Amino acid sequence: MDRTIHVHHLSMTYRVPVRQEGLGAALRSLIHRSYRELAAVDAVSFDLFAGEIVGFIGPNGAGKTTTLKMLSGILHPTGGDADILGFQPWKRQPAFLRRIAIIRGSQPIGGPVELTVMDSLRLQQLIYDVDDRAFKRNLGQLNAMLDLRTLLDRQIRALSLGERMRCGLALNLIYRPEVLFLDEPTIGMDASVVETTRQFIAAYCQETAATVLLTSHYMADVERLCRRVILMDKGTVRYDGDLRTLSERLSPYKILRVSLVGAKALDLSSFGEVDEAENGTYDIRVGRRDVPSVTARLLADFPVTDLAVLEPPLDRVIDRAYRTGVA
Amino acid sequence: MTRSLRLIGIYAHRTFLEWMTWRGFLVTLVLGQCVTPVLGFAVWSAALPDASNLSTYYISLLVVQLMTVFQLDHTLANPIYRGTLSHQLVRPHSPILGTLGTCFAERLWFVIIGAPVVGLLVFLSNVPLVVANVLLALPALALAMVVRFLFTLALALTAFWTQQAHGIVAFGATLTFLIGGSAVPILYFPDPLRSVAESSPFSAMLGLPAAIASGSLNRDQVVMGYAWQAVWLAVFLIVTVVVWRSGVRRFTAVGG
Ligand SMILES: Nc1ncnc2c1ncn2[C@@H]1O[C@H](COP(=O)(O)OP(=O)(O)OP(=O)(O)O)[C@@H](O)[C@H]1O
Numbered sequence: 234m235d236r237t238i239h240v241h242h243l244s245m246t247y248r249v250p251v252r253q254e255g256l257g258a259a260l261r262s263l264i265h266r267s268y269r270e271l272a273a274v275d276a277v278s279f280d281l282f283a284g285e286i287v288g289f290i291g292p293n294g295a296g297k298t299t300t301l302k303m304l305s306g307i308l309h310p311t312g313g314d315a316d317i318l319g320f321q322p323w324k325r326q327p328a329f330l331r332r333i334a335i336i337r338g339s340q341p342i343g344g345p346v347e348l349t350v351m352d353s354l355r356l357q358q359l360i361y362d363v364d365d366r367a368f369k370r371n372l373g374q375l376n377a378m379l380d381l382r383t384l385l386d387r388q389i390r391a392l393s394l395g396e397r398m399r400c401g402l403a404l405n406l407i408y409r410p411e412v413l414f415l416d417e418p419t420i421g422m423d424a425s426v427v428e429t430t431r432q433f434i435a436a437y438c439q440e441t442a443a444t445v446l447l448t449s450h451y452m453a454d455v456e457r458l459c460r461r462v463i464l465m466d467k468g469t470v471r472y473d474g475d476l477r478t479l480s481e482r483l484s485p486y487k488i489l490r491v492s493l494v495g496a497k498a499l500d501l502s503s504f505g506e507v508d509e510a511e512n513g514t515y516d517i518r519v520g521r522r523d524v525p526s527v528t529a530r531l532l533a534d535f536p537v538t539d540l541a542v543l544e545p546p547l548d549r550v551i552d553r554a555y556r557t558g559v560a
Numbered sequence: 561m562t563r564s565l566r567l568i569g570i571y572a573h574r575t576f577l578e579w580m581t582w583r584g585f586l587v588t589l590v591l592g593q594c595v596t597p598v599l600g601f602a603v604w605s606a607a608l609p610d611a612s613n614l615s616t617y618y619i620s621l622l623v624v625q626l627m628t629v630f631q632l633d634h635t636l637a638n639p640i641y642r643g644t645l646s647h648q649l650v651r652p653h654s655p656i657l658g659t660l661g662t663c664f665a666e667r668l669w670f671v672i673i674g675a676p677v678v679g680l681l682v683f684l685s686n687v688p689l690v691v692a693n694v695l696l697a698l699p700a701l702a703l704a705m706v707v708r709f710l711f712t713l714a715l716a717l718t719a720f721w722t723q724q725a726h727g728i729v730a731f732g733a734t735l736t737f738l739i740g741g742s743a744v745p746i747l748y749f750p751d752p753l754r755s756v757a758e759s760s761p762f763s764a765m766l767g768l769p770a771a772i773a774s775g776s777l778n779r780d781q782v783v784m785g786y787a788w789q790a791v792w793l794a795v796f797l798i799v800t801v802v803v804w805r806s807g808v809r810r811f812t813a814v815g816g
C-alpha cells in the first residue's frame with residue numbers, strides 16, 4: 234500500500250506568555266515578559282496509508298488540532314518532520330495545498346461571508362483550477378449528498394452552524410482533495426445532520442479513496458468511520474491501532490445483556506455489577522475472562538429468554554480512559 | 561504570472577461585490593477621506609485668492625488621497641488578529657494576492673464614491689487645468705499608489721507582532737497628512753524643512769502628483785520628485801517583503 238502521510242518525531246512547543254496575578258505583576262510584565270514553554274505535541278510519529286480513515290482522538294488539549302495545523306502547513310513545527318504526498322507541509326507549496334484540505338468544525342468557512350454559497354464555490358473553482366466539467370460533476374455529487382440546493386443562493390453570513398458546516402464541506406471538497414484533515418466536523422450539529430455528515434464522509438472517501446485524519450469527541454463518529462485510531466494525550470501518542478483492540482485494552486470487561494421471563498426485579502449482583510435493569514432486561518458487567526462461566530451459570534439458574542455479549546459503549550470506555558489517564 | 565493576475569482580478573471582483581453590503585459605511589469612509597483636502601481647498605482659496613494653482617493643487621490632492629489611501633489595518637490586520645489568515649495560508653497561492661485584490665476593489669469603490677465630490681469641486685472652483693501637467697502627473701500618481709500601498713502594508717503587518725497595528729497605521733496616516741503636503745503644501749514649508757519634506761516618502765506618496773498636476777514644480781523638481789519616488793518604492797518593497805516573510809514565519813510559529 235502507498236504511504237500517504239509519514240510523520241516522524243513531530244513536535245510543537247509553544248511559548249506562552251505568563252504572569253502572576255495582581256497589578257504589580259501586570260506592570261512588571263510590561264518591562265519584562267516571562268514565558269513558559271508548553272510542549273503541545275511531543276515527538277509524535279505515525280503513518281497513514283492511502284485511503285485510510287483514521288480517528289485522531291484524545292482529551293481536550295492533547296495536541297490534536299496542533300498536529301493537524303502542522304500537517305496542513307498552518308504551523309511550523311519546532312521539531313521533527315512530516316511527509317505528505319511527497320511534500321513537506323509547512324513549505325506550503327501550491328502543488329501540495331491543491332491536494333489537501335483542512336476543515337475545522339469551529340470555523341468551517343474561511344472566505345468572505347458576504348458572498349453566496351454558489352459564489353464561494355465558484356471562487357474555490359478558480360483558486361483550485363477546477364475545470365468546468367469536473368466542477369459540475371463534483372457539485373452534482375456534493376449536492377446529492379449534502380442537500381445543498383436550498384443553500385446555494387444564500388449568503389454565508391446568514392447560515393446556521395450546521396448549514397455552514399455542510400457548505401464548508403462542499404467548499405473544501407469541490408476540488409477533490411486527496412488528503413483530508415477533519416477537526417471535529419460534527420461539532421454543534423443536530424442528531425440527524427450528524428448522521429448525514431457521517432454518511433457523507435464515508436461515501437466521499439469510498440468514492441475518492443481519500444486519506445482522512447479525523448478528530449472528534451463523539452465516539453460515534455469514530456466508531457462509524459474509522460477502523461484505526463490514534464489516541465493522543467498530553468502531546469504524545471498513547472495508542473495507535475485497531476479501534477476494537479483499544480476498547481478491549483481499555484475496558485477489561487464486557488456487557489452481558491440478559492432478558493429474563495417475567496418483569497420481577499431480581500438481584501443478579503452476584504454475577505457482576507449491574508449497570509442497568511429495565512423490564513426484565515439487565516446489563517451486567519463481567520470480566521472478559523469470566524464471560525463463558527458467568528453465561529453458563531446464568532443460563533443454568535435463570536429463565537433466560539435472550540442473551541447477548543456486548544462491548545461496553547465506547548464513549549464510556551474512552552471517557553474513563555481520559556479521566557484516569559491513558560496507560 | 562497570468563494566473564496570479566487572474567486571481568487578483570477574481571479577488572477584486574468578489575471583494576467589490578462583498579462590499580456592496582457595506583455601501584453606507586463606504587460612503588462615510590470615502591467622504592471622511594475627502595474632508596482634509598476639501599478643507600484645504602476652502603481655507604487656502606479664501607486665504608490666497610490669487611494663487612489659482614493652490615485650488616488646482618488641493619483638487620489634485622483630493623484625487624491623490626482617494627487613489628492612494630488603503631485600509632489595510634482592517635483588511636489585513638484584522639484577519640491576522642482573528643487568526644482567519646490561516647484560511648488564506650492553506651490556499652494554493654500567496655495570500656498577498658487576496659490582499660492586492662481587496663485593494664483594487666477598495667480603489668474602485670473610492671473612485672465611484674469620490675468622483676462626484678471631485679467633479680463638484682472642479683465645477684465650483686472653475687480652476688484652470690493644464691492637460692500637459694495632468695498627463696505628467698499620472699505616472700507619479702501610479703507610483704504614489706504603489707509606494708503608499710507598500711508603506712501601509714508594512715505598517716499593517718506589525719499586527720504579526722503587536723496588538724497596536726491600527727494605531728501604527730493611523731500614525732503613518734497622520735505623518736503623511738502633516739509632511740506629505742495635505743496640511744500645508746510642501747512648497748509653503750520654510751526652507752530646510754521643505755527640502756526634507758520633498759525628499760521624504762510622504763511627498764512621494766501624496767504631495768508630489770498634486771504638485772505636478774497643478775504646475776507648481778519646474779522641470780528639475782519634477783525629475784527629482786520622480787527619482788525620490790523610485791528610491792522609496794525600492795526601499796519599501798524590500799522592507800515589506802522582509803516584514804511579510806518574517807511575519808508569516810512568526811504567525812506559523814506561534815499558532816496560526
Ligand atoms: N496558539 C497557541 N499558543 C499557545 N498555546 C497553544 C496554542 N494553541 C494551542 N495551545 C496549547 O497547546 C495544547 C494543545 O492544544 P490543541 O488545540 O492542539 O489541543 P486539542 O487536542 O485540539 O484539544 P481540543 O480537544 O480541546 O480541541 C493546549 O494545552 C493548548 O492550550
Ligand SMILES: [Mg+2]
Binds near residue numbers: 297
Ligand atoms: Mg482541537
